[in-house]
Amino acid sequence: MDNNEIARLLSETADLMEIAGEDPFRIRSYRNAAAVIEAHPEPLESLAEQPGRSFTEIPGIGKGLAAALAEILARGSFERRDEMLEKYPPTVLPMLRLQGVGPKTLRALIEHFHISTMDDLERICAEQRLRTLPRMGAKLEEKILRSIQQFRQSAGRFTLDFASGVVQELQQYLGEAVPAGSFRRGKETVGDIDLLVTGAEPAAVLERFAAYPAVKEVLAKGENKASVRVGFEGIQVDLRVLPAESFGAALQYFTGSKEHNVSLRTRAAHRELTLNEYGLFRLGSGERVAGETEEGIYEALGLAWIPPELRENSGEIEAAAAGALPRLVERSDIRGDLHMHTRESDGRATLEEMAEAARELGYEYIAITDHSKSLAMANGLDEKRAVEFARRVREYNRRNGAVHVFAGLECDIKRDGSMDLSEDALAELDFVVGSVHSYMNIDPREMTDRLLRALESPSL
């Protein structure tokens, strides 16, 4: 079983434990273990095979979880999971993802109506029977019905690129709004868009936000924050408004991650301080210690400022305390790009346009690596065209100095591991990338042999 599957078992068990009303801190440990294992580079299967090693060497895994992990590897499940599955079928789990349905509500629904699927829940709400339960009414029935609709049509998470378009439009509309959350942390995908506004009259900003033309639904709107669904895709946008003097604390809070925040706030508490989105305060006197800037907050906690991309509670706080944070790669560090296409195969720009774009990005060099002939649908190059194109690249280099262009090729690796073009032709080029575009689903051993054989090509 691979790490992702193991993590899923732990995470699902945590969800079931939450429905069962178990200790929240124990549940947190299971969730944390799932996250740690999902991010762990080494397969637990191979760790388990090595004598003298133990799962407890992974932070967040103690004796209890190590035993559960051993059990999972041995038989595909573990005791507490089986115990939970006796109480609740796994089909209840998707209902926990519904907005407005938490573990308490779900447990009450399961116990009173004996529901086991989202379809069951939909029926209960449509028949207006939810309101017969204490603390549940018509509003919740409607909210759940909307949530079910949303769940069925939503893509779940969105690419950073898509979110970035929505952010820009909202920034234009709102004037000043700073992106926070997973967007600021630069995650590949975001669950929603989190925007921060400081120093403005909250009521006015939230009013304007809710009136944004693309808003499809206002999920919540209070004195300090609001949440809406926007556009055809229905992406959620959360807007928080805070005073100007709280900018640093607000940005820190809203950037997260949640786990990073919890760690930071625990650290504050150990220092007789309390941290929230308004600032860092002394416990007791309430005296303000920091809050205008993020740097000020981290500094007052004995930490170097931590780049948002690292704020995942995976060791960055310890590194910041030790002054051992890594220097992150910046765009300005990128000197060139060795995988590019042009119209010669399936790209959209010419060699000249690509070189000019690279110059504008401040690159020193690029390699044009168009496809080879096997990729016929991309109009891949045969030997003759590849050599001719290389000649054009060199001609270009003679006439233009700013960016050096390497004459390259993205050469198909055939099923037997041989290269798509002859070695004679490849030898004429500066740079050859090997790619698998066919027979992707062959046996892993055969695939490995194929790649090893390809690596024997002197040009690759």
Add this chain to the structure above:
DNA sequence: GCCGTTTTCGGCCCGACTGTTTTCAGTCG
């Protein structure tokens, strides 16, 4: 469940919004 700046036992983040709540639980950020 885990973990150790006080700790091998006792903590484990803190605040906003909604609803049928009449004093706060549940959910969510």
